[in-house]
Amino acid sequence: MGALEQKVYTPMTHSTPAMMELQGVTKEFIKPSGEIHTVLRNINIRIPKGEFVSIVGPTGCGKSTTLSLIAGFEAPSMGQVLISGEKLEGVNSRAACVFQTENAFPWKTVIDNVSLGLRLRGVKKADAYDEARKWITRVGLKGFEGHYPSQLSGGMRKRVALAQCLIVQPEILLMDESFSALDVHTRHLMEDELLRIWEETSASVFFITHDLEEAISLSDRVIVLTAGPGATIKGDYRIDLPRPRNVSEIRFDPAFMKLHEQIWNDLRNEVMISYASANKTNH
Known part of the structure; x- marks a missing residue:
């Protein structure tokens, strides 16, 4: 059909x-x-x-x-x-969720926000940062690792949200x-x-x-x-x-x-x- x-x-x-x-x-x-x-x-x-x-x-x-x-x-x-x-x-x-509202912590940098899920799972900071850098690059934010959410556009913050979720490789x-x-x-x-x-x-x-x-x-x-x-x-x-x-x-x-x-x-x-x-x- x-x-x-x-x-x-x-x-x-x-x-x-x-x-x-x-x-x-x-x-x-x-x-x-x-x-x-x-x-x-x-x-x-x-x-x-x-x-x-x-x-x-x-x-x-x-x-x-x-x-x-x-x-x-x-x-x-x-x-x-x-x-x-x-x-x-x-x-x-x-499962991981991406909502309409922002879910990045405003006092944390991009790399800290993206690596947070791995850190909460017990991954060492250096290893979590290495993996976060890969995902930051994949979502097109290479060079913005040290920026805070307030320094990013709406689209860039949404990329951070995607990387935050996908770094933990949810099913x-x-x-x-x-x-x-x-x-x-x-x-x-x-x-x-x-x-x-x-x-x-x-x-x-x-x-x-x-x-x-x-x-x-x-x-x-x-x-x-x-x-x-x-x-x-x-x-x-x-x-x-x-x-x-x-x-x-x-x-x-x-x-x-x-x-x-x-x-x-x-x-x-x-x-x-x-x-x-x-x-x-x-x-």
Whole structure:
């Protein structure tokens, strides 16, 4: 079947344990009023090792909650999260996170920030610095080892954040709107940088974005969530575009445009439902 003939994508590697798997996951919170608020309902996602998956959906649909469940910051109310076939209990030690906000310590230099993860794992300072220098070079910051975050541009700080996470060689990279605060040109540079480094590793990536073009440009799969509360999976699309990709150029590919139209038809309906619900609540 072609990329557009099959709406729900089933990985080819079902015979092996998935790197990440959500089985029948429901997540509820108790409101101050005592009411139960269901964020996610019966979510089933299976992500093989090395796959790049993006998740999109209207505001408030539970994208960040899904990431928190995989990170182990939250526990599901029902169902389970499996990492390499084992039930996740507590924080996911195999995962590293890159958030929208800065996670560099402002009083530490670039090399101190980047080497911190290794130092916390007991690596000697000299060895951690040696490895940090390699990653600083890989993300294009050679020569900035002694700079502080306040002396760097937004894009450069984001490169530091990537190096901070990737130096510990995580099996899972969790990214929540990681590039949304950047200007469009810097954003495209960072997206290309991410793809280049990801293709050199075997990390599985779970990427949250509001930008459907970004999701398609980067990913092997794009998952669409319905409007909340009680969000479910509406579509799971295989992005069968050639790699390596240039995110600026791939958007002009006819196959990209066709995928964008199809997924947007799904997403637009959910955005309108969410918008109507928000307006109803505010009146």
